[in-house]
Amino acid sequence: MGHVLEKRYRRLLRACPEGYRAGVPGWADGLHLGALAVAVVTVAQLPVLPYLVFKVWTGVGVVLVVALVRGWTRVAAPVAAIAALLTSWPIVLGWLHSPVVDVGPLYGDLGPVAPYWVVAAASAVLAVRRTGAGRASGQARWWGGTMPVRSPWWLVVPPVCWALQLARGPADETVWGVVRAGVEVVALLLVLAATLAARDGRWALAAAVYLVPGLVHLAENLLVTRVSGFLYWSVLTVLVVTSLAAARRMRVRA
Template sequence: MSHVLELRYRRLLRAYPKDYRAKHGEELIGTLMEAARPGVHRPSAREALHLLAGGFTARVRATRAYGVPPWADGLHLGVLIVAVLTFARLPVLPYFIYPVWTALGIVLMVALVRGWMRVAAPLAAVAAVATSWPMIPVLGSPVLALGPLYGDLAPVAPYWVVAAGSAVLAVRRVGAGPTSGKARWRGVTMPARSSWWLLVPLAGWALQLTQVPTWEPVWVVARSGVEVVALLLVLAATLAVRDGRWALAAAVYLLPGLVYLAENLLVTSARGFLYWGVLTALVAASLVTARRVHAKA
């Protein structure tokens, strides 16, 4: 029976990063096996929750970008999230309407993932200005529309958030060393992030290919649920890492949404206010928590 119990504990340990398991896995297994009562067929709820919480904390701490300050790490993550979600909603399939614009978006997202902020910043600026062209009278009429053109503030807000954040990260002062984001000719000022982020726009485009009506209530509710769960995890991660990087990333993500709310304030329903209120409250709670744990550190 102890063998079965050990296998169950090892499954729970998969929540920990690989390097952490290599160093401490056997020690944790031994401790839990010693604490287990004779005849127990599975870990108690308390033991399982403690193990999962420890795994979550170790996982979150392992994702921190070392060699850069928390504000830069959080800003980079927030800008990347806004970028991949914005281009995931860009109408690309099943009709390839904006080939040049899609290519620009792919290069921009790759640059953000790789930390090439001095490449990402000008591309993001071009995207922001191009989408806002009808709103800038001094530019006149667009000669060639490479991508979507908007006359309202809300649709262009994500592009300007990405442009502003990329510009800040591109010009920030970086130190020396392999993990510090040392700037080279290709514009590396931030450590690279996981390439899995590039699956987000691919998944969005694949969903377009199925022509699923994502505006239906079931999809809207599902998206809202995912956002709430994600922001709850941000709050938990803020407590785990004891700094504001995750809270700042969530605030950057929420900013374009608040611009949309402000522009559509008079036509927003009670459900809309509830939705934005919950998201804002969770982000605010994360920011307050980050400030408090930083003050105690």
């Protein structure tokens, strides 16, 4: 009976919107999903409302998210690379130089720019891999979809978060931080459950990609991080490492 239920659950995971992609290796699917999650969360945190501070930058973020949802990694890769370079300009060339085009925030720390570089690197890897496959088959088009289309529900997240900025005051930062932490923990628990049930590591890889910018931020702020912060990152790290270990164990058994 348990074996039958497990098979049914695995079929359900394969049929879900963010489940298996036919013809796509697990590592590519997981990398794509992780990059999309990082991009969506980063764009959702932009200070859009009540005043549109960075109009062009918000548009760039929307283009990036849409490109990733549609699977256009050859479009997402250069957009993410430009965004990463512009935001980290003070780190790359120092405070004495300003970028040619100043359309968004500039950061002098690694933590805030890490998400942009993670998305740029992941998109570049996916674009290069699919470009080679497309050329071999004679069907390569630079603007076409190189990865399967993701669920359109991803596009809803940024507008909802922007709308919540209207109702959120400075005193609510702690509350929103707790809410986000709770959502992340629940999501990573689901990743672990899906990894064990489907015996596939793509969700674990996506979770690891999502965690990388946070760990960069933690490493850069170790001396000022509170105990609650260490506990928060420890829980997320343990869940991700456990999922990766479970995926590796399942692969060895297979």
